[in-house]
Amino acid sequence: MGLYQFQVFKMVADKKSFSGAAQALFISQPAVSLQIKTLENHFGTRLFHRDKQQVTITETGRILYHYVDNILSLIDQAHKDISKFVGSVQGPLALGASFTLGEYVIPKILGAFHKEYPQVKAVLQITNTDHIVNLVLKHEVDLGLVENFVQNEDLNVRPFLNDELIVAISSRHPLAHKQSISVQELLTLPLVLREKGSGTRKIAEERLAEEGFYLEPNNIVMELGSTEAVKEAVEAGFGITIISRWAIAKEVRLGTLVPLQVKDIYLQRKFYMINHKGQLKTSVVEEFISFLQSHCTRNNFVCDFSLVND
Numbered sequence: 001m002g003l004y005q006f007q008v009f010k011m012v013a014d015k016k017s018f019s020g021a022a023q024a025l026f027i028s029q030p031a032v033s034l035q036i037k038t039l040e041n042h043f044g045t046r047l048f049h050r051d052k053q054q055v056t057i058t059e060t061g062r063i064l065y066h067y068v069d070n071i072l073s074l075i076d077q078a079h080k081d082i083s084k085f086v087g088s089v090q091g092p093l094a095l096g097a098s099f100t101l102g103e104y105v106i107p108k109i110l111g112a113f114h115k116e117y118p119q120v121k122a123v124l125q126i127t128n129t130d131h132i133v134n135l136v137l138k139h140e141v142d143l144g145l146v147e148n149f150v151q152n153e154d155l156n157v158r159p160f161l162n163d164e165l166i167v168a169i170s171s172r173h174p175l176a177h178k179q180s181i182s183v184q185e186l187l188t189l190p191l192v193l194r195e196k197g198s199g200t201r202k203i204a205e206e207r208l209a210e211e212g213f214y215l216e217p218n219n220i221v222m223e224l225g226s227t228e229a230v231k232e233a234v235e236a237g238f239g240i241t242i243i244s245r246w247a248i249a250k251e252v253r254l255g256t257l258v259p260l261q262v263k264d265i266y267l268q269r270k271f272y273m274i275n276h277k278g279q280l281k282t283s284v285v286e287e288f289i290s291f292l293q294s295h296c297t298r299n300n301f302v303c304d305f306s307l308v309n310d
Contacts, residue, residue, distance in 0.1 A: 003071075003072075003075070004035070005035045005038060005039055006068045006071060006072065007025075007072065008021065008025065008027075008032055008035040008036065009035070009036060009039055009047065009064065009065075009068055010065065010068050010069065010072065011024055011025055011032075011278055012032060012036060012048065012055065013048075013057050013061065013065050014277075014278065016054055016055050016056065016057075017054070017055055018032050018033060018036075018050075018055060024154065024276075024278050025278075026138065026139065036048065039064075043060070043064065045058070045060045046058050046060070046061075047060060047061035047064060048061055072280065076280045076281070079282065079283055089117045089119065089120060089283060089284055089287045090117075090119035090120060090284070091119075091120065091121070091282060091283075091284045092120075092121050092122075092123070092284070093120050093121065093122040093123070093142060093284050093285065093288055094122075094123050094125075094140070094141040094142045094143075095110075095122060095123070095124045095125070095141055095142065095143050095144075095145065096124075096125045096126075096127065096131075096132040096135045096136065096140075096141040096143070096144045096145070097124060097125070097126055097132070097144070097145040097146070098126075098127070098128060098129045098132055098145070098146045098147045098148075098199055099126060099127075099128070099147075099198075099199070099226075099227065100147055100163070100199065100200060100227065100244045100246060100247055101145045101146070101147060101271055102124060102125075102126030102127075102145075103126060103227065103228075103247070104227075104244070104246045104247050104249070105161070105246050105271070106124060106145060107124070109291075109292060109295055110122050110124065112291075112295060113288060113291050113295075116291070117284075117287065117291075120284055120287075120288075125141065128199075129146040129147060129148050129150070129199060132144040132145075132146050132274070133146070133150055133152065133155070133274065136155060136274055136275060136276055137152070137154060137155070137276060139276060139279055142275065142279075142281070142282070142284075142285045143273060143274070143275050143285060143288070143289070144273070144274040144275070145160075145271065145272070145273055145274075146199075146271065146272050146274060147163075147199035147200070147203075147269070147271055147272075148199050148202070148203075148272070149270075149272060150272060150274055154276060154277055154278065155274045155275065155276060155277065156274065156275050156276075156277055157272055157273075157274050158272065158273050158274075159270040159271065159272055159273075160270075160271060160272070160273045160292060160293070160296060161270065161271040161296055162268060162269075162270060162271075163244050163245065163246060163268065163269050163270065163271055164244070164245045164267065164268050165200065165203060165204055165207075165242055165243065165244060165245070165267040165268070165269070166242070166243065166244075166245050166248075166259045166260060166261055166262070166267070167181055167186060167240055167241070167242060167243075167259070167260040167261070167262060168231070168234055168240065168241050168242075168243045168248050168251075168257045168258070168259055168260075169234065169240045169257065169258050169260060170234055170235055170236075170237050170256070170257065170258070171255055171256055171257065171258050172237065173237070173240070173258070175260070176258045178260060179260065179261065180260055180261040180262065180263050181260045181261075181262060181263065182262075182263045182264070183208070183211065183213050183262060183263065183264065183265055186240075186262060187213060187215070187216065187219060188219070189219065189239065189240050190219060190220075190221040190238070190239035190240070191215065191219050191220045191221065191222075191239050191240060191241065191242075192220075192221060192222040192224065192230050192233045192234055192238055192239040192240065192241045193215075193220055193222070193223055193224075193230065193241060193242065194223070194224060194225070194226075194227065194230060195223050195224070195225050196223070200227075200242070200243060200244055201242075203267075203269050204242045204267065207265060207266060207267050208265070211264075211265050213265075221238060221239045222238055222239065227243065227244075227247050230243065231243070231247070231248065231251060231257065234257065235251070235256050235257060242267070245259065273289070273292070
């Protein structure tokens with residue numbers, strides 16, 4: 001009996017589907033059937049009832065599932081304990097992050113993580129949320145870090161960081177001396193925004209709509225495909241923007257951009273961490289999650305790390 005066969009068995013039981021298990025494991029359905037058939041021949045009993053509608057586990061299958069679940073958990077724990085015993089966390093760490101996180105937040109956290117665990121080789125892919133979800137579902141990254149809430153039964157989703165959307169204006173703008181701005185005043189000013197569909201713009205539009213306000217096309221003087229381009233346009237005086245506070249931290253320190261809060265409207269959101277329910281976490285992944293949580297806590301911007309869905 002091989003460990004792989006037990007992994008296939010557990011996936012079929014969890015998915016209640018041979019095709020679903022094949023899709024999750026990125027193998028063919030006949031390959032799944034072959035592994036299950038091999039197990040059934042070995043134990044001399046049927047492990048699943050099969051019909052056109054669904055796959056249900058048998059009583060003997062339930063007995064085996066109990067032991068398989070324990071075996072896989074023990075092997076995973078063994079890897080973690082051995083890593084701790086030898087005093088070294090090492091190996092690959094594949095992360096995917098959406099644009100604001102990938103460009104302004106995660107690199108700093110990875111830098112601190114690398115200082116503590118220099119033998120971990122981290123690879124970060126920066127793309128949109130939908131692509132990150134696909135990468136996680138295909139097991140191409142260990143963790144996804146995204147700006148929007150994700151609803152998918154195959155994923156664990158948990159918030160890990162708060163974000164605030166603010167108005168950013170040039171330090172030379174007539175309103176630069178103010179600390180806040182009303183929604184009505186905001187909507188009369190020329191706006192430089194990310195393209196439609198971007199995470200930041202989507203949240204801003206949703207929050208404004210909840211209060212009965214809408215961005216007028218005539219007031220949008222530029223739509224740009226990157227946050228860096230938006231910031232440069234605002235610095236040059238083309239207009240103002242709605243942007244993540246994380247994204248303008250450097251410009252605020254340099255004095256080129258000024259942040260303004262929007263009065264009487266809640267422009268906050270959470271960033272989320274996602275991982276595949278069927279993928280065992282390596283010791284490196286577990287250590288990074290723990291580091292991420294402690295790093296957020298030390299810097300006083302932690303969210304609730306409890307699972308949103310399980």
